[in-house]
Amino acid sequence: MQYSAFSLLKNALTGHRYWKPAWREAQPRDRYDVVIVGGGGHGLATAYYLAKNHGITNVAVVEKGYIGSGNVGRNTTIVRSNYLLPGNVPFYEWSMKLWEGLERDINYNAMVSQRGVLNLCHSDAQRDAFARRGNAMRLHGVDSELLEKEQVRKIAPYLNFDDARFPIQGGLLQPRGGTVRHDAVAWGYARAGDRRGVDIIQNCEVTGFRIDNGKILGVETSRGFIGASKVGMAVAGNASRVAGMAGMRLPIESHVLQAFVSEGIKPLIDTVITFGAGHFYISQSDKGGLVFGGDIDGYNSYAQRGNLPTVEDVCEGGMALMPMIGRVRMLRQWGGIMDMSMDGSPIIDRTPVDGLYLNAGWCYGGFKATPASGWCFAHLIARDEPHAVAAAYRLDRFATGHVIDEKGQGAQPNLH
Numbered sequence: 001m002q003y004s005a006f007s008l009l010k011n012a013l014t015g016h017r018y019w020k021p022a023w024r025e026a027q028p029r030d031r032y033d034v035v036i037v038g039g040g041g042h043g044l045a046t047a048y049y050l051a052k053n054h055g056i057t058n059v060a061v062v063e064k065g066y067i068g069s070g071n072v073g074r075n076t077t078i079v080r081s082n083y084l085l086p087g088n089v090p091f092y093e094w095s096m097k098l099w100e101g102l103e104r105d106i107n108y109n110a111m112v113s114q115r116g117v118l119n120l121c122h123s124d125a126q127r128d129a130f131a132r133r134g135n136a137m138r139l140h141g142v143d144s145e146l147l148e149k150e151q152v153r154k155i156a157p158y159l160n161f162d163d164a165r166f167p168i169q170g171g172l173l174q175p176r177g178g179t180v181r182h183d184a185v186a187w188g189y190a191r192a193g194d195r196r197g198v199d200i201i202q203n204c205e206v207t208g209f210r211i212d213n214g215k216i217l218g219v220e221t222s223r224g225f226i227g228a229s230k231v232g233m234a235v236a237g238n239a240s241r242v243a244g245m246a247g248m249r250l251p252i253e254s255h256v257l258q259a260f261v262s263e264g265i266k267p268l269i270d271t272v273i274t275f276g277a278g279h280f281y282i283s284q285s286d287k288g289g290l291v292f293g294g295d296i297d298g299y300n301s302y303a304q305r306g307n308l309p310t311v312e313d314v315c316e317g318g319m320a321l322m323p324m325i326g327r328v329r330m331l332r333q334w335g336g337i338m339d340m341s342m343d344g345s346p347i348i349d350r351t352p353v354d355g356l357y358l359n360a361g362w363c364y365g366g367f368k369a370t371p372a373s374g375w376c377f378a379h380l381i382a383r384d385e386p387h388a389v390a391a392a393y394r395l396d397r398f399a400t401g402h403v404i405d406e407k408g409q410g411a412q413p414n415l416h
Protein backbone atom coordinates (compact mmCIF):
# COMPACT_ATOMS: atom_id res chain seq x y z
CA MET A 1 0.00 0.00 0.00
CA GLN A 2 1.45 3.33 -1.13
CA TYR A 3 0.82 6.18 1.33
CA SER A 4 -0.36 9.36 -0.40
CA ALA A 5 -2.84 12.20 -0.03
CA PHE A 6 -5.19 10.11 -2.17
CA SER A 7 -4.95 7.01 0.10
CA LEU A 8 -5.48 9.23 3.14
CA LEU A 9 -8.61 10.74 1.63
CA LYS A 10 -9.93 7.37 0.47
CA ASN A 11 -9.47 5.81 3.91
CA ALA A 12 -10.92 8.84 5.67
CA LEU A 13 -14.06 8.50 3.56
CA THR A 14 -14.34 4.76 4.31
CA GLY A 15 -14.02 4.94 8.08
CA HIS A 16 -10.31 4.00 8.16
CA ARG A 17 -11.24 0.29 7.88
CA TYR A 18 -8.94 -0.62 5.00
CA TRP A 19 -5.49 0.40 6.20
CA LYS A 20 -3.12 -2.58 5.93
CA PRO A 21 -0.58 -3.44 8.67
CA ALA A 22 2.64 -1.54 8.01
CA TRP A 23 4.61 -4.82 7.82
CA ARG A 24 3.88 -8.56 7.85
CA GLU A 25 4.17 -10.61 11.03
CA ALA A 26 6.92 -12.80 9.55
CA GLN A 27 7.76 -16.21 11.00
CA PRO A 28 11.41 -17.33 11.01
CA ARG A 29 12.46 -19.47 8.05
CA ASP A 30 15.22 -22.10 8.17
CA ARG A 31 17.74 -20.04 6.28
CA TYR A 32 18.47 -16.54 4.95
CA ASP A 33 21.28 -14.97 2.97
CA VAL A 34 21.66 -12.35 5.69
CA VAL A 35 20.37 -12.19 9.27
CA ILE A 36 20.51 -8.85 11.06
CA VAL A 37 20.43 -9.13 14.84
CA GLY A 38 18.56 -6.17 16.38
CA GLY A 39 15.48 -4.44 15.03
CA GLY A 40 16.44 -0.92 16.06
CA GLY A 41 16.92 1.93 13.61
CA HIS A 42 20.33 0.69 12.48
CA GLY A 43 19.29 -2.94 11.95
CA LEU A 44 16.14 -2.01 10.05
CA ALA A 45 17.95 0.57 7.91
CA THR A 46 20.63 -2.00 7.09
CA ALA A 47 18.04 -4.53 5.94
CA TYR A 48 16.29 -1.89 3.82
CA TYR A 49 19.51 -0.77 2.09
CA LEU A 50 20.64 -4.39 1.58
CA ALA A 51 17.44 -4.88 -0.41
CA LYS A 52 17.32 -1.51 -2.11
CA ASN A 53 20.99 -0.83 -2.90
CA HIS A 54 22.33 -4.37 -3.30
CA GLY A 55 19.32 -6.44 -4.36
CA ILE A 56 19.75 -8.79 -1.38
CA THR A 57 16.17 -9.44 -0.28
CA ASN A 58 16.47 -12.85 1.42
CA VAL A 59 17.07 -11.03 4.70
CA ALA A 60 15.67 -11.35 8.23
CA VAL A 61 15.80 -8.78 11.02
CA VAL A 62 15.61 -10.64 14.32
CA GLU A 63 14.42 -8.53 17.25
CA LYS A 64 14.15 -9.79 20.82
CA GLY A 65 11.36 -7.37 21.75
CA TYR A 66 9.15 -5.31 19.48
CA ILE A 67 10.18 -2.82 16.80
CA GLY A 68 10.94 0.51 18.45
CA SER A 69 11.45 -0.89 21.96
CA GLY A 70 15.15 -0.01 22.01
CA ASN A 71 16.97 3.29 21.75
CA VAL A 72 15.45 4.15 18.39
CA GLY A 73 12.18 4.83 20.23
CA ARG A 74 13.81 6.32 23.33
CA ASN A 75 16.09 9.08 22.10
CA THR A 76 15.63 12.85 22.15
CA THR A 77 15.32 12.91 18.33
CA ILE A 78 18.18 15.31 17.55
CA VAL A 79 19.93 15.03 14.18
CA ARG A 80 22.97 17.05 13.14
CA SER A 81 26.31 16.76 11.35
CA ASN A 82 28.35 19.35 13.27
CA TYR A 83 31.45 17.20 13.71
CA LEU A 84 35.12 18.19 13.74
CA LEU A 85 37.28 15.19 12.91
CA PRO A 86 37.89 13.94 9.36
CA GLY A 87 36.81 10.38 10.29
CA ASN A 88 33.42 11.65 11.40
CA VAL A 89 32.37 14.65 9.28
CA PRO A 90 31.79 12.92 5.90
CA PHE A 91 29.87 10.08 7.56
CA TYR A 92 27.49 12.29 9.56
CA GLU A 93 27.02 14.68 6.64
CA TRP A 94 26.09 11.72 4.44
CA SER A 95 23.56 10.78 7.10
CA MET A 96 22.14 14.30 7.06
CA LYS A 97 21.77 14.13 3.29
CA LEU A 98 19.94 10.82 3.60
CA TRP A 99 17.61 12.32 6.25
CA GLU A 100 16.80 15.10 3.79
CA GLY A 101 15.46 12.64 1.22
CA LEU A 102 14.29 9.90 3.58
CA GLU A 103 10.55 10.42 3.69
CA ARG A 104 10.21 10.37 -0.07
CA ASP A 105 12.54 7.38 -0.31
CA ILE A 106 10.66 5.19 2.19
CA ASN A 107 7.20 6.70 1.56
CA TYR A 108 6.72 7.45 5.26
CA ASN A 109 6.18 10.63 7.23
CA ALA A 110 9.06 10.62 9.71
CA MET A 111 8.50 14.30 10.56
CA VAL A 112 12.01 15.34 9.51
CA SER A 113 12.24 18.90 10.81
CA GLN A 114 15.34 20.94 9.94
CA ARG A 115 14.73 23.53 12.63
CA GLY A 116 18.43 24.09 13.36
CA VAL A 117 20.76 22.99 16.14
CA LEU A 118 22.29 25.79 18.21
CA ASN A 119 25.25 25.05 20.52
CA LEU A 120 25.76 27.85 23.04
CA CYS A 121 29.19 29.03 24.16
CA HIS A 122 29.96 30.67 27.48
CA SER A 123 33.67 31.54 27.36
CA ASP A 124 36.28 32.87 24.93
CA ALA A 125 37.97 29.47 24.78
CA GLN A 126 34.69 27.78 23.94
CA ARG A 127 33.99 30.30 21.19
CA ASP A 128 37.44 29.63 19.72
CA ALA A 129 36.69 25.91 19.75
CA PHE A 130 33.34 26.51 18.05
CA ALA A 131 34.98 28.73 15.41
CA ARG A 132 37.39 25.90 14.67
CA ARG A 133 34.60 23.36 14.49
CA GLY A 134 32.50 25.62 12.27
CA ASN A 135 35.43 26.14 9.92
CA ALA A 136 36.11 22.40 9.74
CA MET A 137 32.45 21.84 8.90
CA ARG A 138 32.52 24.46 6.14
CA LEU A 139 35.68 22.96 4.67
CA HIS A 140 33.70 19.72 4.34
CA GLY A 141 30.74 21.51 2.75
CA VAL A 142 28.62 21.37 5.91
CA ASP A 143 26.52 24.43 6.86
CA SER A 144 27.49 26.32 10.02
CA GLU A 145 27.18 29.86 11.38
CA LEU A 146 29.02 31.39 14.30
CA LEU A 147 26.58 33.69 16.13
CA GLU A 148 27.15 36.64 18.45
CA LYS A 149 25.24 36.94 21.70
CA GLU A 150 22.65 39.35 20.24
CA GLN A 151 21.98 36.98 17.34
CA VAL A 152 21.35 34.18 19.83
CA ARG A 153 19.03 36.46 21.81
CA LYS A 154 16.94 37.05 18.68
CA ILE A 155 16.53 33.29 18.17
CA ALA A 156 15.93 32.40 21.81
CA PRO A 157 14.95 35.46 23.90
CA TYR A 158 13.77 33.24 26.76
CA LEU A 159 17.31 32.12 27.66
CA ASN A 160 18.93 33.68 30.71
CA PHE A 161 21.01 36.53 29.30
CA ASP A 162 20.81 38.80 32.32
CA ASP A 163 22.17 37.21 35.47
CA ALA A 164 23.42 33.78 34.43
CA ARG A 165 26.32 32.22 36.29
CA PHE A 166 27.77 31.26 32.90
CA PRO A 167 26.81 34.17 30.60
CA ILE A 168 25.94 33.25 27.01
CA GLN A 169 28.59 34.65 24.65
CA GLY A 170 27.29 33.31 21.36
CA GLY A 171 26.73 30.03 19.63
CA LEU A 172 27.41 27.73 16.70
CA LEU A 173 24.34 27.12 14.58
CA GLN A 174 23.83 24.32 12.10
CA PRO A 175 20.65 25.41 10.29
CA ARG A 176 20.17 22.01 8.56
CA GLY A 177 20.22 20.12 11.88
CA GLY A 178 16.99 19.47 13.71
CA THR A 179 14.75 16.66 14.86
CA VAL A 180 13.09 13.56 13.39
CA ARG A 181 10.25 11.62 15.00
CA HIS A 182 12.19 8.67 16.39
CA ASP A 183 9.66 5.82 16.38
CA ALA A 184 8.44 6.79 12.91
CA VAL A 185 11.98 6.11 11.67
CA ALA A 186 11.77 2.54 12.98
CA TRP A 187 8.29 2.00 11.58
CA GLY A 188 9.17 3.63 8.25
CA TYR A 189 12.29 1.52 7.69
CA ALA A 190 10.46 -1.63 8.85
CA ARG A 191 7.66 -1.02 6.38
CA ALA A 192 10.01 -0.11 3.55
CA GLY A 193 12.15 -3.21 4.13
CA ASP A 194 9.10 -5.45 4.37
CA ARG A 195 7.83 -4.12 1.05
CA ARG A 196 11.09 -5.29 -0.53
CA GLY A 197 10.76 -8.78 0.97
CA VAL A 198 12.67 -8.45 4.26
CA ASP A 199 11.28 -10.62 7.10
CA ILE A 200 10.90 -8.68 10.34
CA ILE A 201 10.78 -11.20 13.16
CA GLN A 202 9.77 -9.74 16.51
CA ASN A 203 9.90 -11.43 19.93
CA CYS A 204 12.82 -13.58 18.80
CA GLU A 205 15.97 -13.27 20.89
CA VAL A 206 19.36 -14.31 19.59
CA THR A 207 20.87 -16.53 22.27
CA GLY A 208 24.04 -17.66 20.50
CA PHE A 209 25.96 -17.98 17.25
CA ARG A 210 26.73 -21.20 15.42
CA ILE A 211 30.32 -20.92 14.22
CA ASP A 212 32.35 -23.63 12.56
CA ASN A 213 36.03 -23.34 11.74
CA GLY A 214 35.91 -19.58 12.16
CA LYS A 215 32.92 -19.18 9.82
CA ILE A 216 29.39 -18.15 10.77
CA LEU A 217 26.64 -20.69 10.08
CA GLY A 218 23.69 -18.91 11.65
CA VAL A 219 22.10 -17.78 14.90
CA GLU A 220 20.55 -19.68 17.78
CA THR A 221 17.35 -17.95 18.84
CA SER A 222 14.54 -18.33 21.34
CA ARG A 223 12.53 -19.64 18.36
CA GLY A 224 15.11 -22.11 17.08
CA PHE A 225 18.16 -22.07 14.82
CA ILE A 226 18.20 -19.78 11.78
CA GLY A 227 20.89 -20.46 9.20
CA ALA A 228 22.61 -17.59 7.40
CA SER A 229 25.61 -17.02 5.14
CA LYS A 230 26.17 -13.63 6.76
CA VAL A 231 25.11 -12.17 10.10
CA GLY A 232 25.20 -8.49 11.12
CA MET A 233 25.03 -7.42 14.75
CA ALA A 234 23.25 -4.08 15.35
CA VAL A 235 22.12 -4.35 18.95
CA ALA A 236 23.34 -0.97 20.33
CA GLY A 237 23.40 -1.14 24.16
CA ASN A 238 23.56 -4.93 24.09
CA ALA A 239 26.59 -5.02 21.78
CA SER A 240 29.05 -6.37 24.37
CA ARG A 241 26.62 -9.03 25.52
CA VAL A 242 25.74 -10.26 22.02
CA ALA A 243 29.34 -10.10 20.72
CA GLY A 244 30.33 -12.05 23.83
CA MET A 245 28.24 -14.94 22.49
CA ALA A 246 30.67 -15.09 19.55
CA GLY A 247 33.64 -15.05 21.92
CA MET A 248 34.49 -11.39 21.32
CA ARG A 249 35.31 -8.79 23.99
CA LEU A 250 34.45 -5.32 22.68
CA PRO A 251 35.99 -1.95 23.63
CA ILE A 252 32.51 -0.86 24.75
CA GLU A 253 30.77 -0.19 28.06
CA SER A 254 27.00 0.02 28.50
CA HIS A 255 25.59 3.03 30.37
CA VAL A 256 22.09 4.42 30.88
CA LEU A 257 20.96 7.68 29.29
CA GLN A 258 17.68 9.29 30.33
CA ALA A 259 15.22 11.45 28.38
CA PHE A 260 12.56 13.78 29.75
CA VAL A 261 9.33 15.28 28.39
CA SER A 262 7.32 18.08 30.00
CA GLU A 263 3.62 18.72 29.80
CA GLY A 264 2.56 20.31 26.51
CA ILE A 265 2.89 24.08 26.33
CA LYS A 266 2.35 26.65 23.58
CA PRO A 267 5.09 26.90 20.92
CA LEU A 268 8.21 28.30 22.58
CA ILE A 269 11.38 26.65 21.30
CA ASP A 270 11.60 26.44 17.52
CA THR A 271 15.13 25.08 17.31
CA VAL A 272 17.34 22.62 19.21
CA ILE A 273 19.46 24.28 21.89
CA THR A 274 22.42 22.86 23.78
CA PHE A 275 23.87 24.40 26.95
CA GLY A 276 27.64 24.86 26.77
CA ALA A 277 28.36 25.17 30.48
CA GLY A 278 26.76 21.89 31.49
CA HIS A 279 25.27 18.93 29.69
CA PHE A 280 21.72 19.87 28.74
CA TYR A 281 19.89 19.91 25.39
CA ILE A 282 16.31 20.82 24.63
CA SER A 283 13.76 21.04 21.84
CA GLN A 284 9.99 21.16 21.66
CA SER A 285 7.92 18.38 20.13
CA ASP A 286 5.09 19.09 17.74
CA LYS A 287 2.68 18.08 20.52
CA GLY A 288 4.08 20.89 22.70
CA GLY A 289 6.15 18.91 25.20
CA LEU A 290 9.65 20.14 25.96
CA VAL A 291 11.99 17.23 25.18
CA PHE A 292 15.30 17.36 27.01
CA GLY A 293 18.21 15.37 28.31
CA GLY A 294 21.74 15.57 29.65
CA ASP A 295 24.55 13.28 30.69
CA ILE A 296 24.61 9.51 30.91
CA ASP A 297 24.16 8.08 34.39
CA GLY A 298 27.85 7.23 34.55
CA TYR A 299 27.76 3.66 35.83
CA ASN A 300 27.49 0.41 33.89
CA SER A 301 23.99 -0.98 33.52
CA TYR A 302 21.67 -2.88 31.20
CA ALA A 303 18.54 -1.44 32.87
CA GLN A 304 16.34 0.76 30.67
CA ARG A 305 15.77 3.22 33.49
CA GLY A 306 17.91 5.81 35.25
CA ASN A 307 18.62 7.22 38.69
CA LEU A 308 17.50 10.37 40.52
CA PRO A 309 20.90 12.14 40.86
CA THR A 310 21.03 12.43 37.05
CA VAL A 311 17.44 13.70 36.98
CA GLU A 312 18.52 16.44 39.39
CA ASP A 313 21.65 17.22 37.36
CA VAL A 314 19.68 17.53 34.10
CA CYS A 315 17.07 19.76 35.74
CA GLU A 316 19.81 21.98 37.18
CA GLY A 317 21.19 22.41 33.66
CA GLY A 318 17.75 23.43 32.42
CA MET A 319 17.26 25.90 35.28
CA ALA A 320 20.67 27.48 34.67
CA LEU A 321 19.94 27.96 30.98
CA MET A 322 16.30 29.07 31.09
CA PRO A 323 15.03 29.52 34.67
CA MET A 324 11.39 29.76 33.59
CA ILE A 325 11.53 26.03 32.78
CA GLY A 326 11.03 25.56 36.54
CA ARG A 327 7.35 26.47 36.01
CA VAL A 328 6.79 23.50 33.69
CA ARG A 329 5.79 20.11 35.05
CA MET A 330 7.74 17.06 33.95
CA LEU A 331 5.41 14.50 32.45
CA ARG A 332 7.51 11.51 31.42
CA GLN A 333 11.01 10.17 31.83
CA TRP A 334 12.72 6.97 30.69
CA GLY A 335 16.14 5.46 30.04
CA GLY A 336 17.94 3.59 27.29
CA ILE A 337 21.19 1.60 27.18
CA MET A 338 24.10 3.29 25.44
CA ASP A 339 26.94 1.39 23.79
CA MET A 340 29.73 3.76 24.87
CA SER A 341 32.94 3.13 22.94
CA MET A 342 36.36 4.07 24.30
CA ASP A 343 36.84 6.99 21.88
CA GLY A 344 33.19 8.05 21.54
CA SER A 345 33.02 6.98 17.87
CA PRO A 346 31.27 3.97 16.36
CA ILE A 347 32.44 0.69 14.84
CA ILE A 348 31.21 -0.59 11.45
CA ASP A 349 33.49 -3.46 10.56
CA ARG A 350 34.08 -7.14 9.95
CA THR A 351 34.93 -9.31 12.95
CA PRO A 352 37.49 -12.11 13.32
CA VAL A 353 34.62 -14.55 12.52
CA ASP A 354 34.15 -14.96 8.78
CA GLY A 355 30.68 -13.69 7.77
CA LEU A 356 29.97 -11.97 11.11
CA TYR A 357 29.82 -8.16 11.02
CA LEU A 358 29.66 -5.55 13.77
CA ASN A 359 27.75 -2.28 14.02
CA ALA A 360 28.15 -0.74 17.50
CA GLY A 361 29.62 1.98 19.69
CA TRP A 362 27.03 4.65 18.90
CA CYS A 363 27.20 6.19 22.35
CA TYR A 364 24.35 8.65 22.75
CA GLY A 365 24.54 10.02 19.22
CA GLY A 366 23.49 7.09 17.08
CA PHE A 367 20.02 8.22 16.12
CA LYS A 368 21.28 10.89 13.73
CA ALA A 369 23.54 8.25 12.20
CA THR A 370 20.71 5.81 11.46
CA PRO A 371 20.44 6.25 7.65
CA ALA A 372 24.20 6.37 6.99
CA SER A 373 24.87 3.54 9.40
CA GLY A 374 22.34 1.33 7.61
CA TRP A 375 23.70 2.41 4.23
CA CYS A 376 27.33 1.70 5.15
CA PHE A 377 26.67 -1.51 7.10
CA ALA A 378 24.67 -2.87 4.15
CA HIS A 379 27.58 -1.95 1.85
CA LEU A 380 30.06 -3.76 4.12
CA ILE A 381 27.90 -6.89 4.39
CA ALA A 382 27.08 -7.02 0.67
CA ARG A 383 30.57 -6.29 -0.68
CA ASP A 384 32.83 -7.30 2.18
CA GLU A 385 34.59 -3.96 2.03
CA PRO A 386 33.95 -0.76 4.01
CA HIS A 387 32.06 2.14 2.50
CA ALA A 388 34.35 5.15 1.94
CA VAL A 389 32.61 7.41 4.47
CA ALA A 390 32.77 4.76 7.21
CA ALA A 391 36.26 3.49 6.48
CA ALA A 392 37.65 4.95 9.72
CA TYR A 393 35.24 3.02 11.93
CA ARG A 394 37.50 -0.01 12.23
CA LEU A 395 37.43 -2.35 15.17
CA ASP A 396 41.23 -2.64 15.28
CA ARG A 397 41.73 1.13 15.76
CA PHE A 398 41.68 0.60 19.53
CA ALA A 399 44.66 -1.74 19.17
CA THR A 400 46.55 0.36 16.61
CA GLY A 401 45.87 3.71 18.32
CA HIS A 402 44.02 5.29 15.37
CA VAL A 403 41.20 6.42 17.65
CA ILE A 404 38.61 9.03 16.62
CA ASP A 405 38.31 10.98 19.83
CA GLU A 406 35.93 13.81 18.85
CA LYS A 407 35.83 15.21 22.39
CA GLY A 408 39.50 14.66 23.22
CA GLN A 409 38.58 12.87 26.45
CA GLY A 410 40.81 9.82 26.15
CA ALA A 411 39.66 6.29 26.91
CA GLN A 412 36.86 7.39 29.25
CA PRO A 413 33.62 6.00 27.83
CA ASN A 414 31.54 7.63 30.57
CA LEU A 415 32.80 11.08 29.48
CA HIS A 416 32.27 10.92 25.71
Ligand SMILES: Cc1cc2nc3c(=O)[nH]c(=O)nc-3n(C[C@H](O)[C@H](O)[C@H](O)COP(=O)(O)OP(=O)(O)OC[C@H]3O[C@@H](n4cnc5c(N)ncnc54)[C@H](O)[C@@H]3O)c2cc1C
Pocket residue numbers: 037038039040041042043062063064065066068069070071072073074075076077078079204205206207234235236237238242257258259293334335336337338362363364365366367368369
Ligand atom coordinates in the same frame (compact mmCIF):
# COMPACT_ATOMS: atom_id res chain seq x y z
C1 LIG B 1 17.51 8.85 26.20
C2 LIG B 1 18.28 8.80 24.90
C3 LIG B 1 18.46 9.96 24.17
C4 LIG B 1 19.17 9.93 22.97
N1 LIG B 1 19.22 11.05 22.21
C5 LIG B 1 19.80 11.01 21.00
C6 LIG B 1 19.72 12.14 20.14
O1 LIG B 1 19.08 13.15 20.47
N2 LIG B 1 20.35 12.08 18.93
C7 LIG B 1 21.04 10.97 18.54
O2 LIG B 1 21.61 11.00 17.46
N3 LIG B 1 21.09 9.86 19.31
C8 LIG B 1 20.47 9.84 20.52
N4 LIG B 1 20.47 8.71 21.31
C9 LIG B 1 21.21 7.53 20.85
C10 LIG B 1 20.47 6.70 19.85
O3 LIG B 1 19.14 6.51 20.23
C11 LIG B 1 21.18 5.34 19.70
O4 LIG B 1 22.56 5.53 19.49
C12 LIG B 1 20.63 4.54 18.52
O5 LIG B 1 19.23 4.51 18.55
C13 LIG B 1 21.19 3.12 18.57
O6 LIG B 1 20.88 2.37 17.42
P1 LIG B 1 19.53 1.51 17.22
O7 LIG B 1 18.42 2.42 16.89
O8 LIG B 1 19.80 0.46 16.25
O9 LIG B 1 19.35 0.90 18.69
P2 LIG B 1 18.13 0.11 19.36
O10 LIG B 1 16.82 0.71 19.00
O11 LIG B 1 18.45 -0.03 20.82
O12 LIG B 1 18.22 -1.29 18.62
C14 LIG B 1 18.92 -2.42 19.08
C15 LIG B 1 17.92 -3.54 19.15
O13 LIG B 1 18.60 -4.76 19.40
C16 LIG B 1 17.73 -5.57 20.12
N5 LIG B 1 18.48 -6.66 20.74
C17 LIG B 1 19.37 -6.60 21.74
N6 LIG B 1 19.84 -7.81 22.04
C18 LIG B 1 19.23 -8.68 21.19
C19 LIG B 1 19.30 -10.08 21.02
N7 LIG B 1 20.08 -10.85 21.76
N8 LIG B 1 18.52 -10.63 20.04
C20 LIG B 1 17.74 -9.88 19.25
N9 LIG B 1 17.63 -8.55 19.40
C21 LIG B 1 18.37 -7.95 20.35
C22 LIG B 1 17.11 -4.62 21.14
O14 LIG B 1 15.90 -5.13 21.67
C23 LIG B 1 16.92 -3.37 20.30
O15 LIG B 1 15.61 -3.26 19.78
C24 LIG B 1 19.75 8.71 22.52
C25 LIG B 1 19.55 7.54 23.25
C26 LIG B 1 18.79 7.57 24.42
C27 LIG B 1 18.53 6.31 25.18
